[in-house]
Amino acid sequence: MIPVPPAKSVLINKLTTVFIDRGYEGATLTHLARATGLSKASLYHHFPGGKGEMTTLLVQHTINHLDQMVFRHLQQDKRPDECLINMINGFSDYTQAGQSGCLLAVLSQHPVAHEAVGNARQVLIKTQFQTWQRALSDCFKKAGLRPKKAARAADEVLNTLYGALQVARLRQQPEVFTTATKRLNKRISRDYFKA
Amino acid sequence: MIPVPPAKSVLINKLTTVFIDRGYEGATLTHLARATGLSKASLYHHFPGGKGEMTTLLVQHTINHLDQMVFRHLQQDKRPDECLINMINGFSDYTQAGQSGCLLAVLSQHPVAHEAVGNARQVLIKTQFQTWQRALSDCFKKAGLRPKKAARAADEVLNTLYGALQVARLRQQPEVFTTATKRLNKRISRDYFKA
DNA sequence: GTCTATATAATGATAGAC
DNA sequence: GTCTATCATTATATAGAC
Numbered sequence: 001m002i003p004v005p006p007a008k009s010v011l012i013n014k015l016t017t018v019f020i021d022r023g024y025e026g027a028t029l030t031h032l033a034r035a036t037g038l039s040k041a042s043l044y045h046h047f048p049g050g051k052g053e054m055t056t057l058l059v060q061h062t063i064n065h066l067d068q069m070v071f072r073h074l075q076q077d078k079r080p081d082e083c084l085i086n087m088i089n090g091f092s093d094y095t096q097a098g099q100s101g102c103l104l105a106v107l108s109q110h111p112v113a114h115e116a117v118g119n120a121r122q123v124l125i126k127t128q129f130q131t132w133q134r135a136l137s138d139c140f141k142k143a144g145l146r147p148k149k150a151a152r153a154a155d156e157v158l159n160t161l162y163g164a165l166q167v168a169r170l171r172q173q174p175e176v177f178t179t180a181t182k183r184l185n186k187r188i189s190r191d192y193f194k195a
Numbered sequence: 196m197i198p199v200p201p202a203k204s205v206l207i208n209k210l211t212t213v214f215i216d217r218g219y220e221g222a223t224l225t226h227l228a229r230a231t232g233l234s235k236a237s238l239y240h241h242f243p244g245g246k247g248e249m250t251t252l253l254v255q256h257t258i259n260h261l262d263q264m265v266f267r268h269l270q271q272d273k274r275p276d277e278c279l280i281n282m283i284n285g286f287s288d289y290t291q292a293g294q295s296g297c298l299l300a301v302l303s304q305h306p307v308a309h310e311a312v313g314n315a316r317q318v319l320i321k322t323q324f325q326t327w328q329r330a331l332s333d334c335f336k337k338a339g340l341r342p343k344k345a346a347r348a349a350d351e352v353l354n355t356l357y358g359a360l361q362v363a364r365l366r367q368q369p370e371v372f373t374t375a376t377k378r379l380n381k382r383i384s385r386d387y388f389k390a
Numbered sequence: 391g392t393c394t395a396t397a398t399a400a401t402g403a404t405a406g407a408c
Numbered sequence: 409g410t411c412t413a414t415c416a417t418t419a420t421a422t423a424g425a426c
Contacts, residue, residue, distance in 0.1 A: 021305060022305050023219075023220060023221070023304065025220035026218070026219070028418085028420085030419085039393055040420085040421080041392075041393065041395095041422080041423090042393075044421070045391060045392075046391090101304075105361060105365060106305075108364050108365045109296075109301065110217050110221055110301075112216045113217040113221040125365060126367040126368075129366045155374070155375065156375075158362050159358035159359045159362050160354055160355065163353075163354035163356070163362075164354045166300060166358065166361050167324075167353050167357050169306075170320060171321055171324045171325070171328070172317060173321075176354070179347075179350070180354055183351070223402085224401075224403085225401080233410080233411095234412080235402085236403090236404080236405090236410075237411075239402090239403065240409060245402065393424105394423105394424095395422105395423085395424090395425100396421100396422080396423080396424105397420105398421080399418100399419075399421095400417100400418080400420090401417075401418065401419070402417080404415075405412105405414080407412085407413100408410080408412105
């Protein structure tokens with residue numbers, strides 16, 4: 001995990017926003033240049049491989065970001081229900097309460113569109129989600145659930161978070177996300193941690 | 196609701212597949228022409244407004260399709276739990292057990308990318324989902340739930356279905372969708388219809 | 391590292407023959 | 409309705425000066 005210089009980090013964040021808002025093909029170099037304040041040529045200086053290399057690095061950065069802001073909470077030495085609630089709130093922060101979208105979800109949407117560099121990305125994302133699902137599952141096991149039930153509960157958390165994000169967009173209603181996360185917190189406490 | 200001639204319907208289905216697989220900007224006229232077996236010029240004969248007009252009609256067609264295959268089940272004169280299960284199975288069929296994706300979700304992902312014709316679409320989709328959420332909600336009310344609880348249950352069904360679709364793609368694991376729908380059916384029976 | 395200028399390919403879109 | 413041929417525009421990408 002190489003540390004990212006602050007200037008480069010700002011650049012990466014700006015680029016990520018454009019890809020989230022417009023998708024891979026929709027994010028043209030003109031858009032990316034405008035958003036960063038750089039010229040196209042300067043972008044190619046930073047990313048000689050063009051959009052392909054850009055998104056590869058952005059995905060790695062996003063995975064680290066999600067790990068720090070969201071899933072890291074599952075490894076903390078606290079009660080499992082606290083870990084889960086912190087994780088869910090972390091995801092809410094990461095998505096700005098459901099208003100922002102996740103780069104991983106955006107780039108996974110159309111695998112057939114850019115097979116060349118896309119396949120490696122899909123594998124990376126898939127593998128990372130396996131890790132996160134396992135961390136969630138382990139958290140539920142620590143709470144006393146049997147392996148199979150824990151795995152199902154973990155699936156449900158992931159489905160609900162990404163589902164609420166998607167549906168909030170479909171319905172143009174950010175509250176869909178915020179109420180879904182609130183309800184998820186409650187349901188976890190009720191179903192798995194009623195002391 | 197004007198009936199669609201069979202030949203046009205085949206055309207529409209082929210175009211829809213391309214937009215689902217590649218997104219709005221990723222679906223170039225070259226791709227669309229190849230997939231339909233027509234030339235670009237012929238596509239412009241059918242859709243003088245180009246991709247903008249195309250997707251507008253495809254969205255309308257998709258809404259009708261979803262209404263027939265999925266949400267129509269909620270209006271049937273059966274027990275509410277049967278209606279709900281049929282609806283969920285209808286969604287599973289519509290997405291080919293989670294392997295296909297939904298055009299509405301795909302085109303809603305990047306609202307900023309094509310504001311011109313895009314805004315009208317967003318309103319259409321948003322309005323349609325309001326109607327569907329209401330139909331779901333009414334079904335839960337028929338089962339004896341109070342309005343607020345029924346609304347929450349309806350939200351949860353939509354979030355789970357679209358969430359499972361999204362996460363199945365992220366994790367490259369179609370079973371995520373099929374197990375999520377199975378679990379949703381069970382949970383509905385248990386939580387809301389335990390006789 | 392940044393830029394302007396430019397090369398090259400692909401895009402959406404049209405003209406006009408059949 | 410379908411096509412080939414073509415247009416103008418925009419896309420990705422590079423060369424080379426500062």
